[in-house]
Structure formats: structure tokens, C-alpha cells
Amino acid sequence: MELISKIIENLKEVKGKSPLVHHITNYVTVNDCANIVLALGGSPVMADDIKEVEEMVSFASSLVINIGTLNERTISSMIKAGIKANELNIPVILDPVGVGATGLRTEAIKILLEKIKFAVIRGNMSEIKIIAGMDVKIKGVDSTASDEDALDIAKNLANKLNTVVAITGARDVITDGSRHCLVDNGHKILSMVTGTGCMSTSLIGAYVGTTNDYLQAAVAGIVTMGIAGEKAYESLAQGEGIGTFKVRLFDNIYNFCEEDLKVRGKVIYE
Template sequence: MIFQTIRQQQPLIHCITNYVVANFQANGLLALGASPVMADDSQEVEEMVAMAQALLINIGTLNTRTKNAMLLAGKKANALGIPVILDPVGAGATTYRKETVQYLLENIQFAVIRCNIGELAAIANVDWQQKGVDSGHGSMSLETEALLVAQRYNCIVIVTGERDLITNGEHSQWIAGGHPQMTEVTGTGCLLSALCGAAYVAGNKPYNQLAETLTYYKKAAVLASAFTADIGDFQIALLNAIHRLSKDGEASCIL
């Protein structure tokens, strides 16, 4: 089981991320048995990423300083063969975000793009009404556009929502499950992106490993919801569920 494999391997995941979710991401990786590091200064990101097994780039609280650090770390990771995960938070919300995502995609080879449907639309240049960093609304064929983006950037694309889609440009898979409370706590998608970095390096079949991660993340949400109906406690319950799944596996899914 992928969560248990990650716990056994204890990969170091370098996160250049946003200040809204940094603590949650770090605790989520720790709950899984991985090691987080959140270095984002240009003076050290190349040295830091060289020690990591995967790099996450999350543009949630984007600024010029971190944009430069993202580029340096991403290029260094590419040179060393370290997989890079992109979380293009709110990519279509402003011109600056959209242009930055395109700039990063042009200059860094990403292994995975993990996004919501609105962020996918921004990357695919489809008209869409972004609502801040939320998915917003519009009309497009999600599976078709995800497939095209995966082919264009030679990477795995994961689009999360009520059902998750994963595609590598050839094969696609829908994953159902989860719980609505996941949408009421900030950072659950951002945490998933960090977990995807750990999952990608957990073996030699990254597509399968990521699909399994999506499945068990949804199971963790269901498990967490069984322990509390209070949204303020849900984040803690989710961390506890991830921790249990990484130690006890399927037994923890029996509610």
C-alpha cells in the first residue's frame, strides 16, 4: 500500500509553497512518514533541492522573490533528475499568476501537475471564470483538456474535485470517493500535491503510485469525517487518518 511504502522509505520532500498551507503540508508529510523542508530563498534552494527526493512548487502566495527561487530550484532538480510537482494555485485568477505558470512550464520539466478544473482551464487557455483560488465555473471537456496538457508538457496531470482524474497523456482514470468536508478546510489540495511528490518517488511506476495515492487520500477523508462532524477538527482528523493509513493500511479503512 502506497502510504505504507512512503513511511518505509521516508523521502525528503522540498516544498516551495505558500504561507497559508506550509504548516499543514509539513505536518501531513510527517504524518505519512516523509520528511518536509520548506526552504524558499534563492540563496539556498539549489543546495537544498539537491538533498531532496522530490520538489513541490506551489504558487499559492506568489511573489517575485519566490518566483525566482522556484525557477532556480526547478532547473536544479531537472539537472539532477529529481521529479518536480506543480500546484498552480489560482492560475487563472490574475494575469501575473497565469503568466508565471506559463513561464515555469516553459522553463522547468514537471513530472506532475496537480490542479483543480479552473487551474487546468488556465493552463489549457480555455475561457473560465476563476473565483480567487477556487475552481470557479465554465464549460470544457475536463478529460480531453487534461489529456492534451499531459501530452503538451510530457507529464502526469491530476485534476481533483468530487471525482479525481489522472492522466499521463495516454491512459486516464477517474477516482471517486472522498468527503465534502475536504472543500471546507484550506490546504487539502495543497497537501495532496506534497503527498504526490512522496508517492512519485516511492517506486518505479509513478502513474500507478499516484492513482493509489488519490484513492487513499479520499479514504483518509472518509475516515476523518467518521471521527468528527466539526469542521474545525477535520484538519486534525485528516492528519490522524493519514497517519493511521500509513501504519495500519486497509485495516484503518474499516469504519
């Protein structure tokens, strides 16, 4: 419960301070990522032109880099913004969407990891295994990898890169290499709505913007999405589906509160 108490304080900070979360993200989910940050209480900005990213990130509380719809123009912007954020001690969060699916994505992630220090890397099992140098079959941007040994893989990668690694799936695994959390919140319907992973990363960006404990912030973003997904699903009536679910997901993020965490939080912390 100690971690839940800290997440509650982190949530209050987000709602009270409205951290500016600078995104260089993909155009499939950009609107949803902006609105999920707003719903939680943060302030999103979506700016990816290389002529303004350094200036924009200098105002921000955190930077989210998401490679979902990668192109050469935005790769340069990501590198420039990330380096500037590192210089200013602004935390950077990476969402390596679909890494391994193409050579461009794999090479881009390699370059980003070489040039930028990340506070948190959040991905599915396939994405994290690819970054860890393991052989994985890829299906578009979806995970096909087994969750077996997820904690060991995440710990090894976290220690190697000196970062927090978060693997989201049926059971979420978050670690900084020494501490780790397992989160059992969520519902499988979340996987049927495009962008819930991207939105989780954006929520992490909001939480990271108000704390130096990046493990705690990563858990906070993931458990927030999981609980909101559960409540949205439970509210569905017969005949309602993923369209209604998505609207109610946003409603539950907007109304997310201390009681949700106390009553529903399923977090194992070691």
C-alpha cells in the same frame, strides 16, 4: 486491484524510506503541508531562499512547487530549484493555485512550464483549464469551472506537456495521456478546509519520491487524501465540525494502511 496493490507497495516504501520532499510553497498552508508529509511517513523541508534552493533540492527525493502566495522573490527560487531538480532527475510536482486569477500568476505558470519539466501537475478544474489555454472565469483560488470533458482536457494537456495531469474535484481524474484513473473517494467537507488541495499535492510529492511511476504516485496521493477525508467525516459526532475534522484528517493520514486501500479504494484504471 493491480493498481491498488502497487499503491500499497508505494505506501510501504514511503513509510520505510521517508523520502525528503522539498517544498517551495505558500505561507497559508505551509505548516499543514509539512505535517501531512510527516504523518504519511515522509520528511518535509520548506526552503525558498534563492541562495539555498539548489543545494537543498539536491538532497531531496522530490520537489513540490506551489504558487498559492506568489511573489517575485519565490518565482526566481522556484525556477532555480526546478532547473536543478531536472538536471538531477529529481521529480518536480506543480500546484498552480489560483492561476488565471491575476496576470502575475498566469505569467509565472507560463514561465515555470517553459523552464521546468514537471512529473505531475495537480490542480482543480479551473486551474487545469487555464493552463490548457481555455477561457474560464476565476473566483479567487477556487474552481468555478464545469467538470464536463475533464478526462479529455486532462489527456490533451498531459500529452502536450509530457506529464501527469491530476484534476481534483467531485470525481478526480488522473492521466499521463495514455493511461488514466478516475477516483471517487473523498467528501465535500474537504473543500471547507483551507489547504486540502495543497496537502494532496504534498502527499503526491511523498509518493513520487519513491517510484518512477508518476501516474501511480499521483493516484496514491489523491486516494489517500480521499479515504482519510471519508473516515474523518464519518467519525464526527453531533456538534463537531471542521476543526475536529481537520485534526482527525491528520490522524487518519498517520494511521493510513493497506487495509484502507483494499476496503475503501474507489479507483477505476484504464
